[in-house]
Amino acid sequence: MAKNIFKNAIKKAFSKDALTIYFVIAIYAVISVMLYGGFASRQLTNMLISVSCYIVLAVSLNLVVGLLGELSLGHAGFMSVGLFSGCLFSMWTVDLLPMIVRLPLSMIFGGLFAAVVGFVVGLPALRLKGDYLAIVTLACGEIIKNVITNLEITGGALGLTTNNSDAFIYSKPKELLPYAIVLVLVTVVVMMNIKKSRHGRAIMAIRDNRIAAEATGINVTYYKLIVFILAAFFAGAAGVLYGHSFANIKPATFNYNMSIEILVIVVLGGMGSINGSIIAAIALRALPEMLREFSDYRMLAYSILLIAIMLLNSNAKFNELKSKMSLKNILSLLKTKKAKKGGAKQ
């Protein structure tokens, strides 16, 4: 019995999910050493927080697009709701609370605010399916942007200034990195755990066959809403972090282009794949920074990328190649080789 528990613990420690977490921790460990040791270049330092935010955004959007199978094009809208509400909360409490309490609290506040907006938007929108839902979420994102642009409390079109002398919440990457690490890890763990629970199975069942899921006793509307709210919550929390890393945030930044950017990350990383989203977020955020000269062509490149992925994924030969090259397959090949060697020795 004790041996069994031990075995299970080992199995758990080397499961695919655990490996993802180790992978994230390892990346952040290297980066932290570089950052706090003073080896990191300015470029890398400036990129860190934004890449972390994009990982959270992509992983949370993956819950909607990859697991639930609905296209949402308003993720940047939810992010900006969280960002502005969270940052305002942070500004109001800047004199009262130290950063270690204030930032997590404002993340939760921003996340909850975004979740409420996600609920309000989702309630009517989730009666729609496919293209219609995509268009409605797209419109909602734009509406959110325009509302925030016209609000006085968020500074209007000029945006929110975070390094005001009376409400100074702007923080350097060095200060923000620990929070970013925790946020990314929490998001990744929550998403992975949900995927492997009865709720995750219900969500994936809805994606695979809505009618059958309903007939099997799953409350489709409830789960669609939960997914929408959860995704909005994490997008909002990521927004708060994002907001703290800029001296000035303009609402116009969080437009439809940004939603598409997040979607491109999800699609490139693979629908439903959390590892993929993380890697794609790093790649797609790091590349534009390195190829600054060609930044005018970024959206063009994204569209070409989307089309290419679409074509490749519907190509049987490419899929065959992909499954051959997958980590799982390579590992199993190694195992059989070992087994063969073992057999030869005997």
Place this chain on the structure above:
Amino acid sequence: MNNSYEHKPKLVPYPSNAFVPERDIGKRPVLEVNHLGIDFGGLTAVDDFSIIVGRTEIAGLIGPNGAGKTTVFNLLTNVYHPTRGSILVDGMSTAGKSTHQVNHMGIARTFQNIRLFSNLSVLDNVKVGLHNSMKENFFAAVTHSFGYGKAEKKADAQALEFLDFFHMADLANAPAGSLPYGAQRRLEIARALATSPKIILLDEPAAGMNPSETAELMENIRRIRDNFGIAVMLIEHDMKLVMNICEGICVLDHGKVIAKGTPDEIKSNPKVVEAYLGKAKEA
């Protein structure tokens, strides 16, 4: 003059065409459908459909193509909401309930064109069926603690039992979409059974099966009734299967019930023969 105050109730026997198997006498029927009907615009797809299914009855619903059999199933599961009539599941009305609530009340179903969760594993498909009997809440799911492991383990064991019932426990980890046709049909039934229904509706379970597979299916349907003690209602075109296992048969034509009875009564009913083969020419 005082006659108007005299209370003289007069009762007549209510015409009931309820037939249930002998062993189900004295138990409340699992399904009571009264004068069910639905119109799609001007088209009356089903009209005045009444049926009573006993606790452990195997009931058949047959009829020519386009008679409205699948529409009846969709009405029973509230995929369509009926225009007229009432449905009682174990004495409770399903009026105004949504499809998943009807499932909670005890109706599970399979589909004519198989509808599996093809990207999930075979085991997970059955575990989706167990969804509502699992008690792990959202917090437990997110943290993978507070009884999560226990609940998952129990669900795994239960799901494997259901798979084992159909001799497919060895396929547990395969993706459901990769299964051969017959196994997909069985998995769909296993998933429906996992929702612990009181009656299971099978929509053409033998479609596309060869004779030996059909024989196995008949055996399985009997075993479902005997092991789980539930009622089975099936739509089928394979008359050999229907006549062999169904106890009560209801024949539908153009949305109306044209005959009800035991297999022998149905076989010799001229109306049924007419619906299937057309009217005989008068000599």
